[in-house]
Amino acid sequence: MAYTTTMKKLRSILLVDDNDTSNFLNERLLKRMAVTDEIKVLSNGKSAFEFLEKLNRAGRSSIETKPELILLDINMPVVDGFEFLELYNQLDEQFRSDILVAILSTSNHPQDTSRASDFNAYYIIKPLTIEKVEALLSMHYAGAE
Template sequence: MFETILCIDDDPIALMLCKKVIAKFNFSNTVITAQNGQEALSLFDNYLTDSTHNKMPNLIFLDLNMPVMNGWEFLEQFSLVNYKVFSTIPIIVLSSTIDPEDISKSKKYPNVIEFLSKPITTEILSYLDTKLKTL
């Protein structure tokens, strides 16, 4: 089980589903959300200035297609040196895209440990539970 999970998605229904499935599976104590990459980076900027790292996520679910700052732009920014302190947080891309180029592109980011299709399900969480125990 994870203490805190961050779900980054612009779709309020996807965020609600993410929270419900995670709670049903007892996968995390806390789920926080951001509606785009910029909002998520602002959360991490706050963690950088708050030495207690209150409720800092230890897993991220990331959508790719969002307004303001999409998932790719988030990954680019998140991999910069000023976010290096968060380099151990695993990221699961959870997207509706099935483009093999997107899957391949995601592998260039060391934090991205998996690329899965929406929507989140208990089967996905069961798979991730097993996979993440081996990391």
């Protein structure tokens, strides 16, 4: 089964989650939706931040593709989702300007959702579905295009 979408293809998507199965399912879903050709998976906030920082330093010379969408879990070892966002916000604004960050969590606890809105991040409650991805992208790019 192939999903056709009217949306433009994204450069690359970064999945940051310590749960293998979540990553497996989300990667599968995104691939089937064909919203991108490149999906990068990292297992915690620390490695995700290091990856982005390296991209930022390398600039255009980087071999890796800069992600256009980051799907971020909250509960992760080493550096969790919110700690990642604090680090991420210190990167160049120029660099961050064309990246969309969405938190992807099972928690619908007000404590988590309100903290996410403090960071101006989208908030998606797991499981990730085609509808949710489409809603997120159309919401975000509706203003842009």
